[in-house]
Amino acid sequence: MSIALYRIDDRLIHGQVVVGWGKPLNVGFIVLVDDTVRASAWEQDLYRMGVPPEIEVVFASTAEAAERLPEWERDPRVGILIAGDIDTVLALSANSHRVSRVNVGGIHHRPGRSERLRYVYLSDDEAAKLKALAAQGVEVSAQDVPTARPVPLTEFT
Amino acid sequence: MSEPLRGVIVSHAAVAQALLAAVAAITGVRDALVSVSNDGCDSGALAERLVAAIGGKPAVLFVDLPGGSCLTSSVRLARANADVAVVTGVNLAMLLDFVFHRDLAPADAARRAAEAGTKAIRTPAA
Numbered sequence: 001m002s003i004a005l006y007r008i009d010d011r012l013i014h015g016q017v018v019v020g021w022g023k024p025l026n027v028g029f030i031v032l033v034d035d036t037v038r039a040s041a042w043e044q045d046l047y048r049m050g051v052p053p054e055i056e057v058v059f060a061s062t063a064e065a066a067e068r069l070p071e072w073e074r075d076p077r078v079g080i081l082i083a084g085d086i087d088t089v090l091a092l093s094a095n096s097h098r099v100s101r102v103n104v105g106g107i108h109h110r111p112g113r114s115e116r117l118r119y120v121y122l123s124d125d126e127a128a129k130l131k132a133l134a135a136q137g138v139e140v141s142a143q144d145v146p147t148a149r150p151v152p153l154t155e156f157t
Numbered sequence: 158m159s160e161p162l163r164g165v166i167v168s169h170a171a172v173a174q175a176l177l178a179a180v181a182a183i184t185g186v187r188d189a190l191v192s193v194s195n196d197g198c199d200s201g202a203l204a205e206r207l208v209a210a211i212g213g214k215p216a217v218l219f220v221d222l223p224g225g226s227c228l229t230s231s232v233r234l235a236r237a238n239a240d241v242a243v244v245t246g247v248n249l250a251m252l253l254d255f256v257f258h259r260d261l262a263p264a265d266a267a268r269r270a271a272e273a274g275t276k277a278i279r280t281p282a283a
Contacts, residue, residue: 010199014225015169046232050224108199119197 028077066095116156161259215240219247242267250277
């Protein structure tokens with residue numbers, strides 16, 4: 001198979017990922033790309049707690065992920081790659097043409113952001129970065145759970 | 158313990174709010190628990206809600222699932238505060254027990270609540 005879902009979600013691994021997407025996709029592994037979590041053993045334990053033992057969880061820094069992306073794409077199991085912010089996915093995309101679709105799954109409110117969808121808040125700068133990603137040929141849409149309608153980038157930026 | 162423990166129910170959507178209402182309806186106790194939802198929160202916003210709910214008091218955090226954003230934010234907070242303990246898999250039975258045993262240390266109250274909640278999970282014969 002390969003990585004079936006490249007997701008931007010500031011909650012990282014949580015119920016929507018493991019159950020909402022993981023069950024219907026029958027995922028065998030989840031890659032969490034986050035420099036902070038990669039450097040913290042106890043944070044990794046926390047994120048593993050929410051994942052059934054039959055699903056492998058891989059923790060990677062952004063640099064490691066850029067290097068290992070081809071390996072994960074060749075994996076016979078179905079995978080999900082999660083990043084907590086747009087910059088991480090931009091960095092991966094800049095290093096590889098393998099990222100063809102990006103799912104915006106959850107970017108929540110912070111000062112400077114405005115509501116675009118119930119679960120997507122973006123600053124103008126972040127919206128511009130998503131548009132730049134799309135301009136590279138990446139299909140960008142927002143969808144929190146598989147049963148929801150995928151919202152094209154043009155409808156929320 | 159000079160001050161009774163506070164219980165903070167931490168959940169997705171309105172589960173925490175509903176559990177809090179159920180405890181009040183059954184026991185009449187209305188000052189032991191507060192509810193926190195992760196609706197619309199990233200980890201920073203949820204941490205702020207938790208800090209406000211705890212209010213600087215000794216507390217037990219009752220989290221809905223043993224994984225996910227409610228758990229990660231709760232455990233991060235507990236690691237930084239010895240007066241805060243965490244229990245996962247919150248259910249009504251453990252909360253009913255907790256509101257009448259708030260004179261324990263947070264870690265002891267968390268263990269007791271986990272036992273009470275576990276005992277309530279059964280498969281009665283039909």
